[in-house]
Amino acid sequence: MSDCIFCKIAAKEIPAKIVYEDDCIVAFHDIQPVAPTHVLVIPKEHIPSMEQATEHHKELIGHIHLSIRNIAEQLGIHEDGYRIVNNCGEQGGQTVYHLHFHLLGGRQMQWPPG
Secondary structure, rough: OOOOHHHHHHOOOOOOOOEEEEEOOOEEOOOOOOEEEEEEEOOOOOOOHHHHOOHHHHHHHHHHHHHHHHHHOEEEEEEOEEEEOOOOOOOOOOOOOOOOEEEEOOOOOOOOOO
């Protein structure tokens, strides 16, 4: 999608501090972090949100979650713990309409998140 900032990052049209990449996904540091470690994990395929994910995306979403575990280990936050967040839709707090997951760590997370 030509106007999607995350598609542009995945296509290397916009620079990002990438921490992981494979054929299906890209993980990069958030430019407005809310935790000492704040990485966004996105599929290279443009999927607007979880609402548009289908049975066809089951393996991709599983791959994203297992990759997040490995990224957390790579970044050294796996032992103390981390949070995975997906905001879905306006009331869910989604601001970029390209499916993405936040990997947050490096501090004590609060509950409820708000």
